[in-house]
Amino acid sequence: MKKHGCEIEAINVNYKIGTQKTESPFKIFCRKPAKNRQEVGQESEEEARAEKTSNGVRHVLKDVNCRAKPWEILAIVGPSGAGKSSPLEILAGKVTPQTGSILVNQKPIDRANFKKISGYVTQKDTLFPLLTVEETLMFSAKLRLMFPQAELSSRVKSLIQELGLSHVSKTRIGDERVRGISGGERRWVSIGVEVMHDPKVVLLDEPTSGLDSTSAIQIIDMLKIMAKTQGRTIILSIHQPGFRIVKLFNSILLLANGSVLHHGTVDFLGVNLRLMDLDLPLHVNVVEYAIDSIEIIQQQEKCWQVQKEGLPPLPATGLEKKGDDQGEVRNSKFTLHQLFQQAKVADDEISNMATDFSQDFANSRLRETIILTHRFSKNIFRTKELFACRTIQMLISGIVLGSIFYNLKDDLTGAEEREREIVMKETSCGSYRVSSYAIANGLVYLPFLLILAILFTLPLYWEVLAVHVWGM
Numbered sequence: 001m002k003k004h005g006c007e008i009e010a011i012n013v014n015y016k017i018g019t020q021k022t023e024s025p026f027k028i029f030c031r032k033p034a035k036n037r038q039e040v041g042q043e044s045e046e047e048a049r050a051e052k053t054s055n056g057v058r059h060v061l062k063d064v065n066c067r068a069k070p071w072e073i074l075a076i077v078g079p080s081g082a083g084k085s086s087p088l089e090i091l092a093g094k095v096t097p098q099t100g101s102i103l104v105n106q107k108p109i110d111r112a113n114f115k116k117i118s119g120y121v122t123q124k125d126t127l128f129p130l131l132t133v134e135e136t137l138m139f140s141a142k143l144r145l146m147f148p149q150a151e152l153s154s155r156v157k158s159l160i161q162e163l164g165l166s167h168v169s170k171t172r173i174g175d176e177r178v179r180g181i182s183g184g185e186r187r188w189v190s191i192g193v194e195v196m197h198d199p200k201v202v203l204l205d206e207p208t209s210g211l212d213s214t215s216a217i218q219i220i221d222m223l224k225i226m227a228k229t230q231g232r233t234i235i236l237s238i239h240q241p242g243f244r245i246v247k248l249f250n251s252i253l254l255l256a257n258g259s260v261l262h263h264g265t266v267d268f269l270g271v272n273l274r275l276m277d278l279d280l281p282l283h284v285n286v287v288e289y290a291i292d293s294i295e296i297i298q299q300q301e302k303c304w305q306v307q308k309e310g311l312p313p314l315p316a317t318g319l320e321k322k323g324d325d326q327g328e329v330r331n332s333k334f335t336l337h338q339l340f341q342q343a344k345v346a347d348d349e350i351s352n353m354a355t356d357f358s359q360d361f362a363n364s365r366l367r368e369t370i371i372l373t374h375r376f377s378k379n380i381f382r383t384k385e386l387f388a389c390r391t392i393q394m395l396i397s398g399i400v401l402g403s404i405f406y407n408l409k410d411d412l413t414g415a416e417e418r419e420r421e422i423v424m425k426e427t428s429c430g431s432y433r434v435s436s437y438a439i440a441n442g443l444v445y446l447p448f449l450l451i452l453a454i455l456f457t458l459p460l461y462w463e464v465l466a467v468h469v470w471g472m
């Protein structure tokens with residue numbers, strides 16, 4: 001039977017966010033993760049962007065119209081901060097736009113059901129570092145599919161083969177502390193987890209970020225095969241797609257400052273740019289060229305703004321120097337919106353079939369609890385060192401002070417933070433119930449905490465007894 005495709009259409013989507021910082025009343029309980037230098041840089045850039053907003057409101061997406069078709073890849077491109085991730089977050093149900101509509105096969109989206117027929121691969125790989133590739137995919141299969149064990153195993157095996165992970169199937173995922181598979185392979189596993197339930201739509205936020213060009217091409221190549229052979233609708237955001245990657249996209253959505261500058265094929269973008277009388281070099285990567293042009297114009301507009309306000313001109317940037325004569329031609333002639341004409345996507349015949357949504361969770365509450373208990377036990381058994389540390393820590397605390405119980409170190413809180421992220425992601429995409437997680441967590445942790453409590457109180461008990469009975 002031929003698989004039904006899923007066409008997604010966004011109509012006049014506007015998404016605004018408040019940029020005024022509100023202090024959480026529970027601030028003292030919120031742990032701020034340590035930032036590296038790059039993140040600190042990004043934060044100040046974010047703050048600078050926020051300052052540009054009026055009335056503390058930032059228009060992240062402005063009247064965005066676009067369409068993604070089954071059997072195809074739609075790539076959302078644009079400079080940093082253009083709003084590329086936001087359409088994906090809207091489709092994944094993470095945020096809700098203020099106005100506009102999203103249609104799935106020409107019917108208004110039903111968010112709960114859409115989650116079941118879609119997979120959302122975030123930029124950050126949220127995986128348990130101590131599980132192997134095979135175990136990770138197997139737990140994902142158990143939680144999301146209602147198949148017998150033999151079928152689950154064969155599904156996992158064939159997916160591992162399809163993703164080219166056979167050589168590392170028994171290797172642990174790993175992270176900065178635990179040695180494991182490579183960054184590119186980790187990205188494959190993240191994609192595997194999200195396509196395990198055979199979704200009709202796959203959303204990927206910057207799937208190639210942090211990867212070398214060969215791995216990046218391999219990932220997009222694989223996504224292209226997924227779209228072509230299984231009729232999936234692939235929507236991804238990408239920052240700087242190389243020439244070979246661009247060739248694999250069926251259509252692109254070029255964003256700048258949250259507005260659509262072009263929606264259509266890459267070839268059509270080239271035609272548009274040439275129609276604007278631009279001196280477009282023959283074998284240039286038009287997407288890169290367009291992004292570069294946007295950046296130059298944005299830089300130029302910033303300079304004009306500064307000059308208009310009578311402030312001293314901004315110091316020259318590398319971008320302006322890079323633009324040189326080409327940049328000058330572009331800058332003097334056009335504003336951002338003059339540079340591009342909005343392209344309309346040709347209407348294709350898409351069957352108006354009803355989407356076949358499967359209902360509810362894949363497993364019963366009891367089965368979910370059993371699977372999650374199994375996964376917890378594996379993680380805990382493989383974190384022996386951390387638990388030994390905690391035990392010794394408790395013992396020493398009991399002997400010396402008998403007061404500090406939860407004195408967790410960074411590595412422990414780091415592991416807890418990761419676990420929290422994974423659970424939030426899995427529960428939000430409907431893999432299992434939160435209550436099953438809580439029960440499984442309790443089942444595994446309670447006996448251990450009981451032992452810790454005994455270890456903690458025993459020395460304290462003898463010390464207090466010694467003081468009272470022998471007056472020591």
Ligand SMILES: Nc1ncnc2c1ncn2[C@@H]1O[C@H](COP(=O)(O)OP(=O)(O)OP(=O)(O)O)[C@@H](O)[C@H]1O
Nearest residue numbers: 017046049060078079080081082083084085086239
């Ligand atoms: N929850 C939020 N709080 C504050 N600002 C936000 C939020 N969501 C989006 N923004 C802002 O909206 C703009 C678009 O964000 P988005 O992440 O979609 O852009 P992007 O093109 O994916 O950026 P990048 O390529 O740098 O990841 C950015 O300037 C971002 O700072």
